[in-house]
Amino acid sequence: MACFFRRRIAEKLGRTLQQSEEAFIPALSAVPVFKKQQAADFRLSVSTLRISGILPSSGDIQLQTEDLATRLKQDADAVVEDISAGCAVINFRLNRTLLAQKTLEPFGKGEDDKFGLNSELFKTLKRGTTLVEYSSPNIAKKFHAGHLRSTIIGNFIANLKQSLGNRVIRMNYLGDWGMQFGLLGAGFGQFGCQEKLKQNPLQHLFEVYVQVNKEAEHDEDVKQAARDFFRQLEQRESEAVSLWQKFREITVDEYQQVYKRLGVHFDIYSGESFHQDQAQEVVQQLQSRGLLKTVENGAGVVDLSPAGxxxxxxxxxxSDGTSLYITRDLAAAMDRTEKHHFDEMIYVTDKSQVNHFHQLFQILLAMGHTWADRCHHVPFGLVRGMKTRSGEVVFLEDVLDEARARMLHNMSQAKTTKEMENPEDTAEKVGVSALIVQDFKGPLLSDYTFDWDRMLQARGDTGVFLQYTHARLRSLMWRNEGVEAATFDPSLLLDQASVVILQHLLRYDEVLYQSAQDLQPKHLVNYLLKLSHMSASAHRELPVKGSPQDVAQARLRLFSAACSVLANGMRILGITPVDRM
Structure with a gap:
């Protein structure tokens, strides 16, 4: 595996330059496979050695590179087959048989799910407790397609952190407070129907909310009724609180059905309502620290200007003394550090809230909370053109239903679908994969245009192709049950199709490391898509059936490794791998 080879090359460098081998680990990287012809497996950046002071930073870098390559060649090694100088890099070509043996070793020991996760690269990452706040829809409203991005991005970040050894707390911070509940409470008294609430709870609440909003536009009495209801709620009057609690429970129950379909779960359902009383304490703390200023209209503000x-x-x-969203967010952040003692807290929301979080972290620091430096906001762009056949999408269930229906139709054209126990469940999982991969292929900050046809293609860079490749590899394992052995002959995997897969597997830990650095899922998505294309190509070129037993065993080990890494990577992305489709 990669850490074995990286360590051996680092030892070689340490001996030649008389330095600790640890110093060379960050400067070594597995070479991406761009073309079928690929000579080197690892490369060393000479610039990085100059920056870190291992090599003199003055002088001709190319001469330095060539000189170091010559010195390294003199230290003969059974692991490294060839060393060559490139442009300010030194290329290392590994012994091909050893490359196959060591890379595929974990897959014969039942350590498939740990592959790439024990890398020395992760030693520099901070471990501990990570709290991720994501999804965070509004109570009494159906799950809008706009919340899809926050949900799947937050789930990916939580999965990634957990796979790298962090203790992860997954939190859903519900929008369950504010004047909207005044409107809904007043509206339900006027337009609500208990029978309809039982039949289709969120649909009915949505209809009531739309109706009361229309009325409030031209009817002052409705506005006043809404203000009165919210005041009763803030004063904890039992009737208002009881109705609000009912709305909240109904909504959370319905959301959990959608989360189940997405393969998402939460450890904690929190919300703005939990911090209503604490928000007033935050205001008092701001006042006592001299940070709260009153402006002309009577509102309380914090001055964040550098010049004061x-x-x-x-x-x-x-001005009427009630708190705002940011006041409740300040209270929530302070409450979480006391309760959960997090080492980092990550908020996942769209890019329109960049300024909100910038202000939130600034105010926390001004209040003396140095842990605010460990809080991060991961912003994302918008999804354009998300429609179903029936028109504009309002609710995520519609998107999930349509993805499942379209996928089921596509699958019905294939012969293998008839063998499945539950085609609907498979279509659901593959449809969700397609949604996730389309969303994750580019930088999170970019807006993207939703495209049903491109998203559900079985060929090309799609979630369907990932699932299709995984299912084909699983099928290959089943059809050859009993052939795969505990040992295999690595010298039978020296052909080009096998070597490119082995070289690509060397990069898995680096891709996870890069993902952990910038929390972007695109690195892992593109890595897995490339692995799928390589595996599909090798599947055509390297038959298992009809090959001599030792050749069949070696090839099965290679395909088993590719299948395991595909499945592990998909799970981190939030995709459930399917075994048949």
């Missing part, structure tokens, strides 16, 4: 001239302020208190 009120040119940039953040409002934390309305």
């Amino acid at each position: 001239d009120m040119s940039s302020v953040c409002t934390v208190l309305r």
Whole structure:
């Protein structure tokens, strides 16, 4: 595996340059396989050695590179077959038989799920407790397709952190407070129907909310009724609180059905309502620290301008003394550090909230909370053109239903679908994969246009292709049950199709490391798509059936490794691998 080879090359460098081998680990990287012809397996960046002071930073870098390559060649080694100088890099070509043996070794020991996760690269990553806040839809509204991105991105980050050894707390911070509940409470008294609420709870609440909003536009009495209901709620009057709790429970129950379909779960359902009382304490703390200023209209603000001239302020208190979203967010952050003692907290919301989180972290630091430096916001762009056949999408269930229906139709054209126990369940999982991969292929900050046809293609860079490749490899394992052995002959995997897969597997830990650095799923998605294309190509070129037993065993070990890494990577992305399709 990669860490064995990286360590051996680092030892070689340590002996030649009389330095600790640890110093060379960050400068070594597995070479990406761009073309079928690929000579080197690892490369060393000479620039990195100059920056770190291992090599002199003055002088001709190319001469330095060539000189070091010559010195390294003198230290003969059974692991490294060839060393050559490139442009400010040194290329290392590994012994091909050893490459196959060591890379595929874990897959014969039942350590498939640990492959790539014990890398020395991860030693520099901070472990500990990571709290991820994601999804965070609004109570009493159906799950909007716009919340899909926050849900799947947050789930990916939580899965990645967990796979790298962090203790992860998955939190859903519900929008369950504010004047909208005044409107809904007043509206339900006027337009609500208990029977309809039983039959289709969220649909009915949505209809009531739309109706009361229309009425409030031209009817002052409705507006007043909404204000009265919210005041009763803030004063904890039992009737108002009881109705609000009912709305909240109904919504969470319905959301959990959608989360189940997406393969997403949460450890904690929190919400703004939990921090309503604490928000007033935050205001008092701001006041006692001299951070709260009152402006002309009577609102309370915090001055965030570098010069202290009120040119940039953040409002934390309305003129009537009620708290705002940011006040509740400040209370929530302070409450979480006390309760969960997190080492980092990650908020996953769309890019329109960049300024909100910038202000939130600034105010926390101004209050003396140095842990605010361990809080991060992961912003993302918008999805354009998400429609079903029936028109504009409002609800995520519609998207999931349509993805399943279209996938089921596509699968019905294939012969293998008839052998399945539950084609609907498979279509659901593959449809969700297609949604996730389309979303994750580019940088998170970019907006992207939703495209049903491209998303559900069985060929090309899609979630369907990932699942199809995984299912084909699983089928290959079943059809050859009993052939695969505990040992295999690595010298039978020296053909080009096998070597490119082995070289690609060397990069898995680096891809996870890169993903952990910037929390972007695109690295892992593109890595897995490339592995799928390589595996599909090798599947055509390297038959198992009809080959001599030792050749069949070696090839099965290779395909088994590719299948395991595909499945492991898919699970980190939030995709459930299917075995048949």
